[in-house]
Amino acid sequence: MIKLIILLVVLFFALMFGHTLVGQEGMVIIALPDTVIELSIISAMIVAFFTIVGFWILTYFVKRVIRLLIGSRTWLGSFSNRQQNKAFHEALQAYLTGDFTQATAQLKKSFGGDFSGSNYMLAADIDARVNEGKNVEALLAKAQVDSSTSAAALLKQAQLALIDQQPQKAIEALDQLSEKQRKQPTAVQLRLQTLAKLERWAELKDVAYANKKAMLDDHLVWTQRATHGEFAEIASKQGANALKEKWQNLSRSARKDVGNQACYIQLLLDQGLSNDAETALVEFAKKQEHEAYWGLFKQLEHGSPAKAIRFIEHKIKQQPERAVLYSVLAHLAYNSADYSLAKRAINKAIELERSAADLLLLADILEKEQSFEQANQLYKSLVNAR
Template identity: 50%
Template structure:
């Protein structure tokens, strides 16, 4: 409002200068202007005053034209600081409404801030609100506007990529991430988005390259992603080229990678999934001897081939060292059952259930009883499982 009054005063001074400027200074150095019947004469100094006032007038007219254009194009910033204060108030109202989960009120408030001088932050917030209120129906439009502001371009693209990931549109997400400038690519949030997209697309070589580039910013997540990359690569090799190629890839791994238990479990699991239980047994036994990790238990239970003597001897040696460990009896029971030794399986599973109740062991006992045609006893076991 103060600026508007100031401009009005300047306009008044302009007209005053034009009409009376030639009277303001003495008569030295006259300038004569003749337009039809109109005759104007003034000194050089008064002519300078008129020119200065005219320049100010041009500025004021330009300001008025800008305000008129904003009004016609739908801008709410018609009256300078007065409108900006209202927009800032609406922006803060939207933030406060989001904080208490009142997203409908937040949406109404944030809509009053457009276009606003917030560097695109209001569009970023509006997109987040739209995701919660309208399932992101207008999200892409809001983020595309936010991208036009330098301050919010990276945030807008990151949100858009995350939205595409949630929608399982991984190719679109990758396209958006490729549009982010080089400097911002090393931000942790962008690096994680890249890894998520590339992993979903099965592009494990690119995942490994990204891990090398962003090891520092990923922190503890680096190890998790490195393991996942190896696991994904193993799975892809197994599905496309079979077990021989998988074994060759395992042999080519660095020693540190072979010592990683996550990689060991994935490798053995994939061999079992390929129907190579007999090939998996010696590898599993060798690794389990070096590290008696409980994570190997489920792998032993999945071995399914005749006479897994090496695996049985190892489990029995563990049981001798720890005779009250129900999990070890459970492993031996499942291993014996899968190899066709029902007698050993029943003895081991009964001992396991004696030490600790476990639904999987209960179901195994029921199956063994059914094989003996002891259906009533089997039904009692099943009833016990339902009750527990």
């Protein structure tokens, strides 16, 4: 378009003022060491015109020869471009219909064409699917050369590295992204997944907070996961006392989060601190009600979980028709060897809402009472129900 505009401008001036040169007697003299060339103005203009045209033609063919020598497929000009465009579109159609062999064959014909790296990205995706990724690195490297697909190529490289359980390789690819590119939702999610694999919890939390607006609801999930990772690492390396100290040092809002509370209680239980877990769990459950607490109550296992039993019995008085409360009470009693209370509670739970887990607990209680025939009948009914 720009060349056409320039040509029209030149043509306009030639038509408007070119006639004034006709008949002029001016001369153009070119003096060389041994020769003097004399030209009329018209002759000089004709020579200049053909010089420019000749230079353009020569430049055009030189470029084509160079591209031919370095392996480019565009040396045949517009004909080759049309062939490459056709090959790319046929490859895309074959890809969408699942014919990856045909897609790969057509994409190879498009290599060297101007597709802003998209053809290499598509070829890399197919190679990862059907060729065990043997050529992925080379294809993505070519895609990274073009600024239009450099970010996508790096993200794809990170995705494949994560699939291959190579988080360090993934983070190296993500680190090559620009600051702007790192804020893209896909890049943020990939970085969070990679940091979780590397167990770099503090950095994960920083990334989650820095991209809070872009992540929406996922922000809470990842910050919880970071906190849980920190808890688990402290519990495994430093023990229960360090875990308790970490919990107390959390912000008030973090300690009120049910997900964080559940993780903390579960780790206390895993450390064998059922008494400490009971005290904390009752305090949490008094302040807010959540389904996540009931499964934790059922795991309490020490001589006399009096606080938990009193709390659950109080809840039963308030909500006498909730089967889950009787089930929790039954598990608490069973784990503390109070089989009489456990049996009464589990029967009431089954009466209100029959569940396989409660029937299994009742069968265990019957075995403790040496009522083996009744226990076997319950086991059979559970097997038949499956």
